[in-house]
Amino acid sequence: ADWLVGMNLTRAFSVLAQQQGHQGVLSVGRVQTPTLALVVRRDQKIASFVPKPFWDVVANLQPQGGPFQAKWLPANANWLDEEGRCINQEAARTIAARCQSGQATLASVETLRKREGAPLVMDLGTLQQECSKRFGFGAQQVLDIAQSLYETHKATSYPRTDCRYLPTSMLSEIGAVVTALLHSDEKLSPVIDRLDQTLKSRVWNDSKITAHHGIIPTTAPCRIDRMSEEEFRVYDLIRRHYLAQFLHVHEYDQTDARLDLAGETFVASGRQVRVEGWKALFPRGKGKGQDGDDEEEEASGAQALPPLRQGESCTVVDLLVKDRQTQPPKPFAEGTLISAMKNAARFVTDERLRARLRESAGIGTEATRAGIIEILLKRGFIRKKGRTIVSTPVGQGLIAVLPPQISNPGMTALWEQALDQVAEGTMTLDDFMERQSVLLDKLIEIALQQPQLNLPEALSETCPKCQAKMRKRKSSNGPFWS
Structure with missing residues (x-):
């Protein structure tokens, strides 16, 4: 389904744009396009905001x-x-x-x-959000670091998880994990002396476990002296969230x-x-x-x-x-954009659509969201501005001409729900694919009826010698008109 939508709509809009002088691919995808729309619409709100x-x-x-x-x-x-x-x-x-x-x-x-329980352990999305906010790390950077901590340093568990809970079967490993943490870093001794390993926080919940449990330190000691500064920061955040389970609730x-x-x-x-x-x-x-x-x-x-x-x-x-x-909304950073993708239902204003969506409905998966942001950066649809992410004129132009069925985060989240229904056996695969086929025909029909695309560079320069239209091309020395 993703392949059909991405391949056909990318081709349709790229050809349309090329006919009007725009060079390059206008990629369209079931997850990347609504993600781009989130950034474009946030930027539009900021631009049109009038302080009162x-x-x-x-x-x-x-x-x-x-x-x-x-x-x-x-x-x-x-x-x-x-x-x-x-x-x-x-x-x-x-x-x-x-x-x-x-x-x-x-x-x-x-x-x-008031009593405040410890935060749950990390899943990948939360880890990306926290590292973006605390350290300014990019989503892909955090995924790469988490993967390195898992594969190279053997310091933490499998990172591409969407679960923040732990199975009760791992209660028996608490002593081994804490001992390994102390062997890895003796500076933790004052914290570990205060732990109550008999505490059973809300993190231990078998009913909440998905394909993988939350990200935690392993039972084997690791060499923190071999970690880069960035790796240690991410590792430290993961271990603190695990140790927090064995400290008493915060009271005020x-x-x-x-x-x-x-x-x-x-x-x-x-x-x-x-x-x-x-x-x-x-x-x-x-x-x-x-x-x-x-x-x-x-x-x-x-x-x-x-x-x-x-x-x-x-x-x-x-x-x-x-x-x-009054203050305008804040532009997205990578962490807050990941959060928006995880909670796409929040951005749906259509009441009928909202009624059909689960509150937790999201777009993409823990493993793919960082890659989606990287694709949008690589395509030139968004760019980084300090720690924030803003849309480019090309990204804004693309969202302006795309049908809402493909750019609306709520519609995409509905597709995700339909896939879950196939997995649960409440919808057949044939029914799902039939719906995709019908939708795709409609979307291509809409694409073919598009008027002039309002994209930068699509309006080409005129040659000063012969007044012929020119096209922007790329060379090893940078872009030029010819």
Whole structure:
């Protein structure tokens, strides 16, 4: 099915483009094309984004226990946008002036003890996302390193896995893995001394195991002195996620306070760590939540609040009106693009299509996603800009003319689901191939009806001597017109 779609549509659109002066192949594929569409549409959103101003009123308060900040919560809906931000500058400045020299009273204080379990061990996609964000590594680079750690160094288990869980049969190997880690790196001794190898975290779950389990260190010691710096960084991330399973849950007190100040409501949130637990392994202010997403310490509610009690008075030290602006979406990096491919259903706006898709519906596999990004880079459809990935004019032009059936990530994810149905025996292979054949006929019909392709280089230069159209060609010295 992939071969039929890729071969026929690549040929159709490449010939169309060549007839209009564009040199080279316009490759079309069941996974690469919707991946390109994700990047193109993100870039379009960023380009068309118009920042809108809003205003925060922030009070610096001084109770008996120590200073903290609280933010004004506007009561008038006419002052708010759909995200609950104040868009009335005059109202914000009026409130700030009125509350400047008052006393705030704590109307309510609620503190809850929160417990956060250790992150699961790595699958390939999560490893690629983490290494992209932490170290700026490319997806293919991480796959190559993970493969080297598995094959050359014998340091970690099979990397091309989409599973973040471990089978209970491997509980018996915990001692051997931990011993091997200590033999490989004596600097781990303080961490290993704190481990409780009897802990059984949520990672041990036979029902979640797919073709392979999560990526973990092996039971054999390895030579970390023979690893490159990049290899060691990836290895270190893998072993930390394994060791985290044997440290206690991270516990903190989450406090939410509401204050009354001159008849206006101000709110403050904060947390105080009670048990560091597994987060001691991730010391850079970032850890993993239950859903695997990073929790930024500077995020809302991360200030350390002093002890507060209901009815207590707080002196207003000062009150600031902060000019803010809405921010455009961030461009993709390789890690976030891998994440978008894994969770294609998130980007589907069509309600009927969304209803047919599983929440976890993705495009591509753990083993192929890095290669797909490499293909798009090689074809010149996307390019790297620092740590981010942006689409090129050629990539944008291609997505503009392709039918949505081939560029929509949701449609492609539906194909993946249909393949699963064949594997489960709920759809026959003949039925699946028949559907592909019908779809392909439709797609080629659409391709043949395409008007002028709006691609750069398709509009060729004119020869200054004879005014004939010229074509851009490549040589060992670079491109030239002839």
